[in-house]
Amino acid sequence: MAEQPVLSIRNLKTYFYLEEQIVKAVDGVSLDVYKGRITALVGGSGSGKSVMSLSIFNLVDQPGKIIGGEIWLNGVNLRTLSEKQLLKIRGKEIAMIFQDPTSSLNPVLKVKKHLAEVIRTHQKGIGKKEALRMFRDVLSRVGLKNTDQILESYPFELSGGMCQRVMVAMGLLAQAHVLIADEPTSSLDLTTQAAILEELTRLKKEGMAIVLITHDLGVVAQMADDVYVIKDGKIVDSGTVYQVFEAPKHDYTRSLLEAIF
Ligand SMILES: Nc1ncnc2c1ncn2[C@@H]1O[C@H](COP(=O)(O)OP(=O)(O)O)[C@@H](O)[C@H]1O
Ligand SMILES: [Mg+2]
Incomplete structure (x- = not known):
């Protein structure tokens, strides 16, 4: 793809420092998100999807901490910005729907x-x-x-x-230029779910870059252009929706696919 990604995440690590252990919720994630495309981040429960989206907005609370990586939005590394500068970007350039x-x-x-x-x-x-x-x-x-x-x-x-x-x-x-939607339809009835997914498609056609976070591969198949599969805080598979569905590289992706087809 010749175009530059709107949002580019490099080697992001967010750990939770619990008394008895360190939970590596996001453990070296890199991904690229393009204008006019829906990028799905898919994985089972507890795989790190929500911590990933909170990290992008620097909204991870204690005992969690972003310990490394870069979050590039239109060429600016958000990790180098002050809280005040981030406030201006949150909701304006990058909007969010939390789980x-x-x-x-x-x-x-x-x-x-x-x-x-x-x-x-x-x-x-x-x-x-x-x-x-x-x-x-x-x-x-x-x-x-x-x-x-x-x-x-x-x-x-x-x-x-x-x-x-x-x-x-x-x-x-x-x-916003980028919308990050964490399970935006998880607690909704099917009709409303369909209406919201339709809205997301419309926004994509208007040129928005959308990150759709979901555990539902049916939604991914229907909606996504690009797919990243996350497991235990690591990306284990990625590509266009066709590549990932046609030729899954990882057993975990295969098991997710088998569960729906
Ligand atoms: N506040 C927290 N304290 C400790 N561990 C957490 C906290 N929030 C999330 N985690 C852990 O981080 C991992 C990823 O969680 P999460 O991103 O919420 O998963 P999901 O993919 O279901 O959204 C899980 O192991 C979860 O237990
Ligand atoms: Mg979640």
């Missing part, structure tokens, strides 16, 4: 405030009326009805699945 939406929304802010915050930092100069129209639009695009009621709700008044959809809506609104 646990209840903990990623602020409990004291209404949905409307969450969305307003996205616009405030990234699309200055939008009037109140226009903003409201945009909020209703993104909420209905992720399959939420009664949008006016939801705008006035606090996260605890919504179900986990609804919170997840609000996170997706925030990602859509941010119009």
Whole structure:
């Protein structure tokens, strides 16, 4: 591929220093993510997918620590930036949908405030009326009805699945260059799942680079262009979706494939 990757991760290591042992959750991961493509990071439970996405945003908490590697976003190594500089990039250039939406929304802010915050930092100069129209639009695009009621709700008044959809809506609104979606449909019903996957495909066609984190190879087959298979914090297989599905290099990929086909 001639084009430069938008996001390029090199030899990233994130370890958890527990009393009795060191858990090498991410252990030397390298991957490249391109504009207008969906890159899937697939692996079983506990393989390091969520720690990987949190690491990109430098949101790994104690006793976890990023101990090495580089995270290049459009030619800037995020690991060399201050927290203040990172704040400007998070949500704007690189948007995120976390696996646990209840903990990623602020409990004291209404949905409307969450969305307003996205616009405030990234699309200055939008009037109140226009903003409201945009909020209703993104909420209905992720399959939420009664949008006016939801705008006035606090996260605890919504179900986990609804919170997840609000996170997706925030990602859509941010119009980021890169979207990292950690199991974005895991707690949703099939219809909503399909709607969100369709949205991701639309964003990809608009040129967004998407990292789709999932344990579901069916979703990978349907959605992904490029695939990385992660096991015990290490990439064990990678390539285009055709390469990985047609000629899996690792037994682990084969076992994942056998489980669905
Ligand atoms: N806060 C934590 N403290 C200790 N170990 C953790 C913590 N968070 C994650 N881990 C460990 O890191 C590994 C990867 O976890 P995770 O990235 O959440 O997996 P998944 O692929 O299911 O998203 C697992 O072994 C998990 O137990
Ligand atoms: Mg996870």
